[in-house]
Amino acid sequence: MSVVEIKSSQEAIALEDKHGAHNYHPLPVVLKKGDGVFVWDVEDKKYYDFLSAYSAVNQGHCHPRIVGAMTKQAETLTLTSRAFHNDVLGKYEKFATEYFGFDKLLPMNTGAEAVETAIKICRKWAYEKKGIKENEAEIIVAENNFHGRTTTVISFSNDEGARKNFGPYTPGFLKIAYDDLDALEKTLSKNKNIAGFLVEPIQGEAGVYVPSEGYLQKAKALCEKHNVLFIADEIQTGIARTGKLLAVDHENVKPDIVTLGKAISGGVYPVSAVLANNEVMDVIQPGQHGSTFGGNPVACEVAIAALQVIKEENLADNAEKMGELFRAEINKYIASSKVVNLVRGKGLLNAIVINDSEESSTAWDICMALKENGLLAKPTHGNIIRFAPPLVITKEEIMDCVSIIVKTLRTFEDKI
Ligand SMILES: *Cc1c(COP(=O)(O)O)cnc(C)c1O
Numbered sequence: 001m002s003v004v005e006i007k008s009s010q011e012a013i014a015l016e017d018k019h020g021a022h023n024y025h026p027l028p029v030v031l032k033k034g035d036g037v038f039v040w041d042v043e044d045k046k047y048y049d050f051l052s053a054y055s056a057v058n059q060g061h062c063h064p065r066i067v068g069a070m071t072k073q074a075e076t077l078t079l080t081s082r083a084f085h086n087d088v089l090g091k092y093e094k095f096a097t098e099y100f101g102f103d104k105l106l107p108m109n110t111g112a113e114a115v116e117t118a119i120k121i122c123r124k125w126a127y128e129k130k131g132i133k134e135n136e137a138e139i140i141v142a143e144n145n146f147h148g149r150t151t152t153v154i155s156f157s158n159d160e161g162a163r164k165n166f167g168p169y170t171p172g173f174l175k176i177a178y179d180d181l182d183a184l185e186k187t188l189s190k191n192k193n194i195a196g197f198l199v200e201p202i203q204g205e206a207g208v209y210v211p212s213e214g215y216l217q218k219a220k221a222l223c224e225k226h227n228v229l230f231i232a233d234e235i236q237t238g239i240a241r242t243g244k245l246l247a248v249d250h251e252n253v254k255p256d257i258v259t260l261g262k263a264i265s266g267g268v269y270p271v272s273a274v275l276a277n278n279e280v281m282d283v284i285q286p287g288q289h290g291s292t293f294g295g296n297p298v299a300c301e302v303a304i305a306a307l308q309v310i311k312e313e314n315l316a317d318n319a320e321k322m323g324e325l326f327r328a329e330i331n332k333y334i335a336s337s338k339v340v341n342l343v344r345g346k347g348l349l350n351a352i353v354i355n356d357s358e359e360s361s362t363a364w365d366i367c368m369a370l371k372e373n374g375l376l377a378k379p380t381h382g383n384i385i386r387f388a389p390p391l392v393i394t395k396e397e398i399m400d401c402v403s404i405i406v407k408t409l410r411t412f413e414d415k416i
Pocket residue numbers: 054110111112113115146147148149200204205233234235236237261262
């Protein structure tokens with residue numbers, strides 16, 4: 001049984017098509033190398049990465065500090081399971097809890113696992129601390145949410161593709177409109193069995209929907225009033241992406257539970273985490289939750305390095321400044337554009353809305369043309385294109401990217 005050598009992008013795509021499950025529809029580009037804001041394909045064409053692996057690579061591709069931490073630990077000790085202690089987990093938990101200002105951290109591997117963990121903690125808290133009758137707890141979620149792909153998480157999605165024919169669904173979730181405080185207040189007042197409100201501070205996958213100013217703060221206050229846990233899913237918005245360490249920091253909100261993933265490892269290793277204070281986290285006792293790989297020494301060293309890079313390189317500040325510049329420049333173009341309706345976002349989590357239907361191929365075609373011009377981005381929900389470069393991007397690079405984007409969009413002005 002030999003392993004083939006990939007010699008062309010076409011060949012790599014054909015192999016995936018034949019031997020891999022068809023659970024994604026990627027842009028037809030095959031990447032082989034990354035460095036900072038750049039990636040290279042098999043034919044050595046260089047691109048700006050404007051997706052950053054869905055905001056996992058905030059620190060830039062192959063950050064030497066993070067990769068160094070990983071390789072050093074990988075040569076020493078990789079996995080013990082939690083049956084034994086390892087000499088990195090405690091050090092990481094102290095560092096990360098002080099970094100984010102919570103009492104405790106529960107380590108997992110993927111974002112969906114962090115969300116599942118938060119749901120379990122929230123339910124247990126509801127029965128043991130709030131006094132809700134067993135099996136009756138409800139968690140409020142927002143319409144058009146994205147929290148991952150597990151059976152429970154897709155149970156409260158309203159994306160047909162994500163849900164259809166994966167039932168029966170996990171009960172215990174109430175869906176309300178996003179950015180709608182009245183809906184939240186009504187649901188909280190009507191129902192005595194609410195345990196938590198799970199929300200993305202900015203809805204990323206839905207198309208970078210930024211809620212009205214004050215929404216998060218008022219939602220948190222309503223949760224407090226009704227003794228309900230406010231759970232912020234910061235897996236995409238967290239770790240400096242939106243110009244602050246966490247997106248809730250824009251409104252000085254302190255969630256009861258925070259889920260983190262993606263950039264907590266800088267994209268070099270699957271690491272996720274749930275943060276909470278003692279009165280919430282202590283409902284979880286031995287045997288009630290876990291993961292073979294969660295909290296392994298490699299993950300812990302990687303996460304420490306990835307978080308240090310965020311602070312040392314002032315990536316939150318840079319995201320804020322570069323994001324403002326990016327939106328200002330794109331807005332200049334939009335003023336006279338028929339193709340783009342608007343640009344929205346915070347920090348370096350932005351999206352443009354294309355003036356065409358969700359079913360049209362225009363956004364996809366624009367992404368294909370951007371690729372030809374050396375910039376990689378992907379449509380979300382048909383007519384929205386997300387722009388989320390690594391946060392290490394410089395002003396010169398942003399301006400270069402703006403000119404690539406504008407040049408590309410111009411070629412679509414007569415086609416629409
Ligand atoms: C990506 C994402 C997840 C899921 O993370 P995975 O690592 O893909 O399981 C959950 N919530 C949000 C907000 C995300 O963006």
